[in-house]
Amino acid sequence: MTEHAIDHLRQLDHWAFLVALALAAIDAVRTRRRRPAVVTGFLTVALVYDAYEFMQKDG
Numbered sequence: 001m002t003e004h005a006i007d008h009l010r011q012l013d014h015w016a017f018l019v020a021l022a023l024a025a026i027d028a029v030r031t032r033r034r035r036p037a038v039v040t041g042f043l044t045v046a047l048v049y050d051a052y053e054f055m056q057k058d059g
Helices: 003-009 012-031 034-058
Strands: none
Touching: 012 034
């Protein structure tokens, strides 16, 4: 992993985002309700888009 990628992951908002994603995923599995599953889906799409943007800037 490059130093730029590590600096990107050290940002506090990324850690908060990953914690929110983990909590939503746990809740979706535990409750088997639609809303936590939808939230998990949206957060996953946002994570993939952030990774895509990062790869575009890095490349």
